[in-house]
Amino acid sequence: MKTDEIADYFHQNLSPGSSVHVTSDPASASAITPRWNLWSSPTYVVAVKPALNSDVQKVIQYAAEKNIAFLTTGGGHGYSGTLGAIKAGIQLDMGNFNTVSVDVERNVMTAGGCLTLRDVADAAYAKGKSLTIGMCSKVGIGGATLGGGMGFYSGLYGLMSDSLLSVDIVTGTGELLTASDTENRELFWGIKGAGYNFGSVTSFTYRVQDQPNAGMVMNADMTFKGAQNESIWEFSKTMLESQPAELSLVFAMRYDPEVKDISIVVNAIYVGTLEEGKAVIEPLLKLDPTNVEISYIPWPEAPDAANYKITKITSAISFTNVPHAVNLYSISVKALAELTKHLYNVASTNPAVQGTLVTFTQYANQGFRDNSDGKMAARGRVGSAFPYRQPTVYAQTHGLSLDPSLADALDAFGKEICTMLLESSGQTQLELYTNFARGDEGPEAWYSAENLPRLQALKRRYDPKNIFSFYNPISSGE
Ligand SMILES: Cc1cc2nc3c(=O)[nH]c(=O)nc-3n(C[C@H](O)[C@H](O)[C@H](O)COP(=O)(O)OP(=O)(O)OC[C@H]3O[C@@H](n4cnc5c(N)ncnc54)[C@H](O)[C@@H]3O)c2cc1C
Incomplete structure (x- = not known):
């Protein structure tokens, strides 16, 4: 598939706040999230930064239909060698999902899917709250939380994923869903620890704690x-x-x-x-x-x-x-x-x-x-x-x-x-x-033999075409 065709499709079909970058254009480098690890890293022909949930749905549906490999990019600090399997793909850069808010009374933080650990730490601290973050401030909350996410508050609060109250996710089927303790509960279970296998998360909502000391x-x-x-x-x-x-x-x-x-x-x-x-x-x-x-x-x-x-x-x-x-x-x-x-x-x-x-x-x-x-x-x-x-x-x-x-x-x-x-x-x-x-x-x-059958069942339901398969992937088991 020609690069221009992909870029044209996104230019024509995504909302005005979105941006599209042809990666061979040197000017694109400053507009998209870089990768920290150069070993076994993916290559892209087009990077797209959707503005709305509906844009994310369009990107995922297009990539699935045209059979083009893509990677959701949060902080860009994922380093598994499985990423190298993406050749001439699409970078689905979550960079426009960058807002954060803290509800002090309810102890709840809602953060966009591209934010870094430092972004959410600063937002929580400013309101006298705390949450687990990892040991590198530039790591994205996306990759960290979807795999677990551990750091110096873990002894008190557990993992970043343990604090999750809900996520908004566009799954491999193109559906926009909320997963939480009350909605799509089984998906919510899988998102907390193996989450990058099921979709692109536009928004994470966490429980925060009054900060100790x-x-x-x-x-x-x-x-x-x-x-x-x-x-x-x-x-x-x-x-x-x-x-x-x-x-x-x-x-x-x-x-x-x-x-x-x-x-x-x-x-x-x-x-x-x-x-x-x-x-x-x-x-x-x-x-x-x-x-x-x-x-x-x-x-x-x-x-x-x-x-x-x-x-x-x-x-x-x-x-x-x-x-x-x-x-x-x-x-x-x-x-x-x-x-x-x-x-x-x-x-x-x-x-x-x-x-x-x-x-x-x-x-x-x-x-x-x-x-x-x-x-x-x-x-x-x-x-x-x-x-x-x-x-x-x-x-x-x-x-x-x-x-x-x-x-x-x-x-x-x-x-x-x-x-x-x-x-x-x-x-x-x-x-x-x-x-x-x-x-x-x-x-x-990565996920344990015990959990695999349950995760594979989720894979069959939420990503049957296996399009979220480039970061420590689970197969559908079929
Ligand atoms: C220097 C360094 C220090 C680290 N320290 C710690 C630590 O202390 N504790 C810890 O737990 N981990 C740590 N990590 C590991 C880190 O949690 C992972 O590398 C994590 O996957 C990086 O997430 P990211 O969003 O920055 O990366 P990305 O490369 O953007 O993403 C990694 C994976 O998550 C997916 N992803 C990212 N955002 C989203 C989203 N919004 N929706 C759906 N999928 C998404 C991507 O598609 C990809 O599959 C460290 C990593 C580095 C490089």
Whole structure:
């Protein structure tokens, strides 16, 4: 199908507030949402920014009828390798769905489908409210919420999807539906954890909470040497069972060629006073880190402040990132010490893999537990398709580089590390958070074997032509 034909159709059929961009035109670059990850990224011939729900319906119906691959784009920070299957497709950029409002009395926030985590954080904070957001302020609420969405409030509130009250969605059948605890309940269940498989969400409505501690949190970044690694893993192991709900932890390990050693940066965010926060991380401070930076800041600033502001810097630049991930339900200090040694041995002798960053993210389990299917049912509410609610360390490798030719080496090394991690945990089955996936793990690993039949039934009902199939897809099962 010719690019001009596609662009002409949209020009003629969409409402005046919409815009259409031919991607070969250099001027289009500033008008459409860029992709953060350059590895295995989709290619488009046309990008379209619909203005109304009815425009979204027209784009989806057209793409389905003409059999043209398309991707709904929220924040553009999705990085699964499955996205690379879109060649010469249509970018359905949600950029015009950009309003946010907070109803202070009802504790409800309604946000457009393209907004970023920072957008909703600022809007909530301005009204004295809070909600879970992830650890990168430029990530879209779209991708994050539809896969779950976790961050430093998760120990208290659970996932972003746990706070969802309703969505407006244009499904693969072209229907515009509201899904909530009272309407299209089964679809609402699937949207919370596997949502990008069923349609384009134009509007998300969340429950927000009065912000604890007047909206202030402690951000602490601490750097440790490779030789200190076992003490760090001991701390992680202890926290897996006893982490305070107010505390979130990210351990980030890499080989640092400048000092020729392993470096471990621990980020701790505490929702509470500075004194309480410092007391909770006292065991880490006593280990005598080589560097410590502690600040006391409004909560929307935490993702940008964390890890010495590195996510703020890296999330604004397009990267080659080859990801791998595995959920760990137990910590073996001995195995992690061996892994640390292995990272040192390989990365110190092979510069091609020195962009490998290994991270371990931990939240208290309270927020996940409080929103389990059983607890939700007791409140007359719909549970969710997010499958993994037990105490979990979310382990990831990020194969980061500005040089795309290193992708294969980083990919192989990341896979090797995640295989070692899986073996270290004693699990045989790979399970992982879908938003952290590389894309080759398969739907059982992302959504669980238990949930798949239910999700496949939803797929048959709401996306029978399988047009929402480019991001960790579920097949219809037929
Ligand atoms: C630097 C970085 C840090 C991260 N940190 C965290 C973290 O702390 N916690 C966490 O949970 N996740 C985190 N993530 C993962 C993140 O949640 C996912 O990458 C997420 O999918 C990105 O969403 P997006 O809208 O920005 O991306 P996009 O690439 O725009 O979208 C990703 C997927 O969601 C779909 N989608 C997006 N918007 C909509 C919509 N409105 N309607 C329907 N489908 C939509 C897209 O079609 C695509 O399938 C991080 C990612 C990065 C790059």
